[in-house]
Amino acid sequence: MAHPTAIPRTSSYGSDDSEKTLGGTQVARGAEKPKVSEDGSSDTRVEAQAAAVETYEEPYVPDGGWRAWLVVLGGALGNGATFGYVNAWGIFQSYYEETLLKDTPPSTIAWIGSIQYAFTFIPGLFMGQLFDRGHLKIPLAIASILLVVFTLLVAQCTEYWQFLLCQGFAVGLASGATFGPLVAAVSHWFKRRKGLALALMSFGTSTCGALFPVAVDNLIKRVGFQWTMRILALILLCMLTATTLLVSRRLPPAKHPRPIFDFHQFKTPAFSMYCASGFVSFLGLYTFLTYINVSATAVGIDPNFAAYLVSIANAGSAGGRVVMMILSDRLGPLTMMAPAAFLAGITTLIWPFIRTKGAFIVLGIINGIFVGIFASVLGAPPIAMGPLDTVGVRVGMFFSVIALGAVAGPPISGAINTATGGFYAVGYYASAVIFLSVGMFWYTRHLVLGGKLRGKA
Secondary structure, three states: OOOOOOOOOOOOOOOOOOEEEEOOEEEEOOOOOOOEOOOOOEOHHHHHHHHHOOOOOOOOOOOOOHHHHHHHHHHHHHHHHHHHHHOOHHHHHHHHHHOOOOOOOHHHHHHHHHHHHHHOOOOHHHHHHHHHOOOOHHHHHHHHHHHHHHHHHHOOOOOHHHHHHHHHHHHHHHHHHHHHHHHHHHHOOOOOOHHHHHHHHHHHHHHHHHHHHHHHHHHHHHHOHHHHHHHHHHHHHHHHHHHHHHOOOOOOOOOOOOOOOOHHHHHOHHHHHHHHHHHHHHOOOOHHHHHHHHHHHHOOOOHHHHOOHHHHHHHHHHHHHHHHHHHHHHHOHHHHHHHHHHHHHHHHHHHHHOOOHHHHHHHHHHHHHHHHHHHHOOOHHHHOOOOHHHHHHHHHHHHHHHHHHHHHHHHHHHHHHHHHOOOHHHHHHHHHHHHHHHHHHHHHHHHHOOOOOOOOO
């Protein structure tokens, strides 16, 4: 139900260009009121002029309530079953190198994880369009079933191409189709406390990203790989069933749905710059998490211990999400993301020089904190860069753009590692692109605030 008071079409960042209402119909400032003649008829020419002024009635958002928080809980479970699962790739990489794919070069095996991660973002483009058209439950249920089925199929894989298709492409696409509408759904329930809601929802990623590698490693040792994947599929089924039941829409479908890839959105400079910033950041931001266990074994760290470094870093990201939960609604996501990315770049630059278990643990936790701050509200700025009835398309477009960076980043780092025989150049490259993205995020903030230095963005 819409709030009884109509307000103008503005982003939650921007200032309000005041408006006037006329007989319940909103007319923007500067539009002339219809003139009424002596016989009571209105000037049709002026009426047409007023009707031509683009208006937008922003709907009421509850910003809380038990139903809204159940959506957040469902989103957290969905995040855990998708990104938490995908972020556990490091343990699969190590296992495949030692057993099932031991004759395949590690850099080739890494393509499975890279494609899986990148394809988690791509379906958001289509799921966002479906969301804006009013569809949520059925697409979400279908995507959830596919994710469980593809996980079961991974258990039957024995050849590299089978793992690439099932765990790389199929699991990645199913994860993305499941994750796609979750951020948009939160926007139907939260506005002022949107940062808090998204940060809480992202706890599913860090929690499952920390627990899944430990669970998979121990299950493989006890029941073997095939039964491990079957048990994992059962866990995903339970989590995704709850997600499908709890996550819901609240607002009516868009009256005029936009195309799947709506180039009109790029006419907003802040949105265009934010997409470019996200693409550049993903060329290097997750290099540390992708290669931390490989780099640890390369300097003599016990492989059994190195397998848990991904879990340690993911656990550290939970701390970053707590920080974001407290501060994002007060300062704004962009204000937090740029410094967090900068500090993540510093840890990435230091990473190739460390040699001890303690150093890997400490740096993993610190990097996890700053990446957690960055990632927890990654989808928040696009929500505020236009009306709510096209939020699905906007968020989907953003995630599809950064998917290009996600798929290119790890192979570029792997190629640099192969060419140089070490991780020094990898650290230089990854930190450099992260630092470049920091400047781009600050410029995005500058655009959002209209050139002001201070303000919530």
